Amino acid sequence: MTNPSDLLDSTAPPPDVPGKLSSRDRTVIGVLLVSTFVVILNETIMSVALPVLLTDLQVEASVGQWLTAGFLLTMSVVIPVTGFLIRRVPTRLLYGIAMSLFSAGTLIAALAPGFAVLLVGRVVQAGGTAIMLPLLMTTVMTLVPPARRGALMGNISIVISVAPAVGPTVSGLVLSVLGWRFMFWLVLPIALVALVLGLRRMVDIGEPSHTPIDVPSIVLSALGFGGLVYGLSTIGESAGGTSEVFVWISFAIGIAGLAAFVARQIVLQRTDRALLDLRTFRSRTFTIATVMMMLMMATLLGAIILLPIYLQSVLMLTPLDTGLLLLPGGLLMGLLGPIVGRLYDRFGARALLVPGTVATSAALWSTTMFGVSTPVALVLGFHLLLSIGLAFALTPLFTAGLGAVAPHLYSYGSAIFGTTQQLAGAAGVALLVSVLSVRAADLAGQGASLVEQTAGGVHTAFVVAAVLSVFAVAGSFFFGRKAVEGAGAPVVAAH
Numbered sequence: 001m002t003n004p005s006d007l008l009d010s011t012a013p014p015p016d017v018p019g020k021l022s023s024r025d026r027t028v029i030g031v032l033l034v035s036t037f038v039v040i041l042n043e044t045i046m047s048v049a050l051p052v053l054l055t056d057l058q059v060e061a062s063v064g065q066w067l068t069a070g071f072l073l074t075m076s077v078v079i080p081v082t083g084f085l086i087r088r089v090p091t092r093l094l095y096g097i098a099m100s101l102f103s104a105g106t107l108i109a110a111l112a113p114g115f116a117v118l119l120v121g122r123v124v125q126a127g128g129t130a131i132m133l134p135l136l137m138t139t140v141m142t143l144v145p146p147a148r149r150g151a152l153m154g155n156i157s158i159v160i161s162v163a164p165a166v167g168p169t170v171s172g173l174v175l176s177v178l179g180w181r182f183m184f185w186l187v188l189p190i191a192l193v194a195l196v197l198g199l200r201r202m203v204d205i206g207e208p209s210h211t212p213i214d215v216p217s218i219v220l221s222a223l224g225f226g227g228l229v230y231g232l233s234t235i236g237e238s239a240g241g242t243s244e245v246f247v248w249i250s251f252a253i254g255i256a257g258l259a260a261f262v263a264r265q266i267v268l269q270r271t272d273r274a275l276l277d278l279r280t281f282r283s284r285t286f287t288i289a290t291v292m293m294m295l296m297m298a299t300l301l302g303a304i305i306l307l308p309i310y311l312q313s314v315l316m317l318t319p320l321d322t323g324l325l326l327l328p329g330g331l332l333m334g335l336l337g338p339i340v341g342r343l344y345d346r347f348g349a350r351a352l353l354v355p356g357t358v359a360t361s362a363a364l365w366s367t368t369m370f371g372v373s374t375p376v377a378l379v380l381g382f383h384l385l386l387s388i389g390l391a392f393a394l395t396p397l398f399t400a401g402l403g404a405v406a407p408h409l410y411s412y413g414s415a416i417f418g419t420t421q422q423l424a425g426a427a428g429v430a431l432l433v434s435v436l437s438v439r440a441a442d443l444a445g446q447g448a449s450l451v452e453q454t455a456g457g458v459h460t461a462f463v464v465a466a467v468l469s470v471f472a473v474a475g476s477f478f479f480g481r482k483a484v485e486g487a488g489a490p491v492v493a494a495h
Contacts, residue, residue, distance in 0.1 A: 021143065021144065021148075024203060025143045025144075027201050028091075028139060028143070028201070028202060028203055028205070029136075029139060029140060029143065029144075029152065031095075031194070031197060031198045031201050031202060032095070032132070032135060032136040032139055032198075033136065033155060033156065033159055034194050034197075035095070035098075035099055035132055035136075035191075035194045035195075035198060036132045036133055036136050036156075036159050037159045037162075037163050038102075038187060038190050038191050038194055039102055039125075039128065039129040039132050039133075039191075040129075040133075040159060040160065040163035040167075041163040041166060041167050041170070041187065042102075042106070042125060042129070042167075042187050043071070043129065043163075043167070044163065044166075044167025044168060044171075045167045045168070045170055045171040045174075045183050045187075046067065046068065046071075046171070046183075049171050049175055049180050049183060052175055052180050053067065053118075053180055056179075056180060057114060057115045057118070059115050066119055067118065067119060067122055069230065070119055070122055070123050070126070071122050071123070071125070071126045071129075072126075072229055072422060072425075072426060073226050073229055073230055074123050074126035074127055074130065075126050075129065075130045075418075075422050076225040076226055076228075076229040076419065076422045076423070076426075077221065077222045077225060077226050078126070078127055078130035078131065079130045079134065079225075079415055079418040079419045079422060080221045080225055080275065080276050080415055080419050081218060081221065081275060081276075081415075082130060082131050082134040082135070082411070082414070082415045082418070083134065083275070083276050083277065083411045083412035083413075083414065083415035083416070084211075084213060084274075084275050084276070084411075085131065086134065086135060086138050086411035086414070086415075087208065087209045087211070087411050088208055088209055088210070088211065088213070089208060090204040090208050091135070091139065091202060091203065091204045091205045092198075092199065092202040092203065092204055094131065094135060095135065095198050095199075095202050096195070096198070096199055096202075097128075097131070098128045098129075098131035098132050098135065099128060099132075099191060099194060099195040099198060100128070100195060101124055101125070101127045101128030101131075102124075102125050102127075102128030102129060102132075102191055103128075103188065103191045103192055103195055104124055105121045105122065105123070105124030105125030105126070105127070105128065106121070106125060106184050106187050106188045106191055107121075107184075107188060108120055108121030108124060109121030109122060109125065109184045110181050110184035110185050110188060112181075121184075130418070133414075133418055134411065134414035134415050134417075134418050135414075136156065137156070137398065137402060137410075137414040137417070138410045138411045138414045139205055140152050140153065140156065141402050141403070141407075141410040141413075141414070142205055142407065142410055143205065146403060147345060148345060149344075149345070149399050149403060150340075150341040150342060150343070150344030150345035150395065150396075150399050151338060151341040151342050151345055152341065153341050153344070153395045153398050153399040154337040154338040154339070154340050154341020154342065154344075154395055155337060155338060155341070156337075156395075156398070157333070157334075157336075157337035157340065157341070157391065157394055157395045157398075158333075158334040158337040158338070160394065162330050162331060162333070162334035166327065166330065168308075168319075168322065168323035168326055169320075169323035169324055169326070169327045170183075170186070170323075171183060171319075171323065172318075172319045172320035172321075172322070172323040172324070173320065173323075174186065175319070175320075176320055211272060211273050212273070213275070214264070214268060214273060214274075214275055216264065217261065217264055217265065217268065217274070217275035217276075218275065220257050220258075220260045220261035220264060221257075221261050221275060221276070222257075223253055223254070223256075223257030223261075224254055224255075224256075224257030224258030224259075224260070224261045225254070225257075225258065225419060225422070225423065226254070226257075227250050227251065227252075227253040227254025227255075227257055227258075228250075228251065228254035228255070228258065228423055228426075229254075229422060229423060229426045230250045230254070231247050231248075231250035231251040231254055232423070232426035232427050232429075232430040261276075262278065265277070265278050266278060274412075276412055276415060276416065276419075277409055277412040278412075279409060279412075280405045280409050280412055280413045280416060283404040283405050284404075285400055285401060285403075285404035285479065285480070286401045286402070286404045286405050286413060288401075288475060288478050288479065289397045289398075289400055289401025289404075289479075290401060290416060290417065290420055291475065292353075292397055292472055292475040292476070293397050293398075293401070293417060293420065293421060293424070294420050294421070294423070294424035295424070295468060295471055295472050295475070296357075296360070296390075296393060296394075296397075296469075296472050297421050297424040297425050297428060298424040298425065298427050298428030298431070298468065299364065299428055299465040299468045299469050299472070300360070300386075300390065300428070300465075301424075301425040301428045301429060302428030302429050302431060302432035302433070302461070302465055303364060303367070303386075303428075303432065303462065303465045305429050305432065305433065306432055306433075306436065306458050306461055306462060306465075307326070307379075307383070308322050308326075309436070309454065309458060310370060310379075310454070310455070310458045311325065311379065313450075313451070313454045314372055314451055314454050314455045314458065315374070315376065315379070317376070325376065325379065325380060325383070326383060328380065328383075328384060329380075329383040329384050329386065329387035330387065332384060332387050332388065332391075333387040333388070333390055333391045336387075336388065336391035336392070337391060337395065340352060340391050340392055340395045340396075341395055341399075344395055344396050344399055344400075348396075348400075348479075348480070349396040349397075349399070349400040349479040349480070350476065350477070350479040350480065352392045352393070352395070352396045353392070353393055353396050353397070353476035353479055354473075354476045354477065355392055356388075356389050356390070356391070356392025356393035356396070356476070357389065357393055357469070357472045357473040357475070357476045358389070358473055359385055359386075359388050359389030359392065360386060360389030360390060360393060360469055360472065361389075361466065361469035361470055361472065361473050362385065362389075363382050363383075363385040363386035363389055364386070364462065364465050364466040364469045365466045365469075366378075366381075366382050366385070367382055367459075367462040367465075367466070368459060368462055368463050368466060370455070370458065370459060370462065371455055371459070372451055372452060372455045393472075393476075396479075398417070400479060401413065401417065402414065402417070428465075431464065432461040432462075432464060432465060433461070435457070435460055435461040435464050436454075436457035436458055436460070436461040437457065438457075439456055439457040439459075439460040439461070440453040440454060440456065440457035441453075443456045443457070
């Protein structure tokens, strides 16, 4: 079996060379990269399979959407706690907990006799998934010298981009030959191998703290983030009546819970007991990076949801064809990841963010020309340009944002990035799906066909996404010109 450290740099010098990673450190990061790829792949294979699951399990769409909403809710509740867990729990033990939860959830889902058990499996999976990416980001920021962080973050961008791109394609292939359960049976052995290999190779990073966990903060975090994500995830599903009441109640609970959570963290962080330390926002670069990441995720995840709807409901492509069409863009983004990382190490964030956000915005504006007879080649071109823009934007945002905070706040910064991405993604999907629904209903009243309604709704939603992307372009100019953000931050060695 390939050693995960080979994924990073098989020609790395010995550990005594200043500024270079030791073989042990490369192995730790390699194991985390493989494991994160597996859990992100699992997130995206469900998108194409949902209609098949609804038919096979004989449940309505309003019930079936909980397979996605429940996953998002669990992520939004667990991720804010990961900053505390990474500081409190030894790295090897936390990794074992995360991958054990994910593997157990995958097994439950594969064996599920009905919808309720499948939902339980998805929730257990989400518990493990929520820990992995913050753990990977924090480990990289802790072990890797500032001058090499861009290159390593480029490898992370491969995981973040290729796994979602491969997911729908794998799902389409599996569903075309086998049943939906085999999506989980396919992932399970990979997860188990990653778990065993990780427990053998993983070492503890830094010294764990012994700060007691603040239970009220967990409750407030669950109410705040959970309430907001639930409201945002279901707002696009509500067309009126009682459902809207529950959506607004969810928003009210979420806003109140989040306000109370923030107030409590401000008090607790004075004695270093915060569940999510908000002193990370004292860094201007981190704050701008967080806002830009939220803005891009809101527009881009919403747009990525719109694209399969357009391809399948307007251009009449099959789910497998849709997955294959999205594959080249994801692979291109993965190939660009290491290149962008090395460019970041040399030129810094702004030099990459400006062209990256401009390319992203140009791609989104090009979708406003999509209609009922748009050639598939033009849609492919849009997705390739979007992938190039993302490749040049995400790595600098992650690296510059986290690199600008104090080392002892890395775990909290990673958790904040993860939490705000969940909120922004849910908000983007809710906004654009709602715009699509309103415009489609308006066209229906004018006597348009179903295809024309969907095409018109997608067009209007893409216009909204394109307008929002302009703000991301403006934000890219607020980053400094220095080559490496956070270059003065010390690196904490593994023990």
